[in-house]
Amino acid sequence: MRPLPLVHLLAAAALLAGGSARAQLSSPMPGVKPAQKSAAPATAPAGPAALGVPAGTGAGVHSPDSPYAPLAPRADVVPWSVLTSVKTKTEKNRILPAFEAAQLQLNQKSQRIQGFMLPLDPGEKQTHFLLSSVPLTCGFCTPGGPESMVEVRSKTPVKATMEPVVVEGRFHVLADDPYGLYYRMTDAQPVK
Numbered sequence: 001m002r003p004l005p006l007v008h009l010l011a012a013a014a015l016l017a018g019g020s021a022r023a024q025l026s027s028p029m030p031g032v033k034p035a036q037k038s039a040a041p042a043t044a045p046a047g048p049a050a051l052g053v054p055a056g057t058g059a060g061v062h063s064p065d066s067p068y069a070p071l072a073p074r075a076d077v078v079p080w081s082v083l084t085s086v087k088t089k090t091e092k093n094r095i096l097p098a099f100e101a102a103q104l105q106l107n108q109k110s111q112r113i114q115g116f117m118l119p120l121d122p123g124e125k126q127t128h129f130l131l132s133s134v135p136l137t138c139g140f141c142t143p144g145g146p147e148s149m150v151e152v153r154s155k156t157p158v159k160a161t162m163e164p165v166v167v168e169g170r171f172h173v174l175a176d177d178p179y180g181l182y183y184r185m186t187d188a189q190p191v192k
Helices: 006-016 080-084
Strands: 087-091 094-098 109-119 125-132 149-159 165-173 183-191
Touching: 109 149, 109 183, 149 165
Parallel strands: 149 183
Antiparallel strands: 087 094, 109 125, 109 165, 125 149, 165 183
């Protein structure tokens, strides 16, 4: 089975996370016009748009109303602030990452990443999943763009959980991935 393009995964994640018609992807699908903006109701939760950041870009927003605790700071993992600070460039009607030295120095080296798991295959144990900077199962949290996710291919299965996980493996910075991903980790193993 071929993996779904990242735009489809992000759209599904936004719907699972309680997203609405206001949620937009960072790069619209060809032939689809962006939704017209309307006034948000006074009770709308704060999100990236309230911070001046379009939905689907950056790290995402971990709402204080979330039933899940945010990621605890750890000195032994790559901070999401490094991964999400990537810029983008437009090339031939495509939006591509424009990595800076901070991201490029991680390429092809063993790294540790902490995040919330989004399984891509059925089952209790996962060998292929996404790690996100915010929980995609939280109806109050807004998922970020491709810079806020890492595709993980693990050597050993990792138990699916709603709690944060840490994995270590070979980190890849992806300049032009056909699925729209910016980062991938291979030969990953869970770390306590």
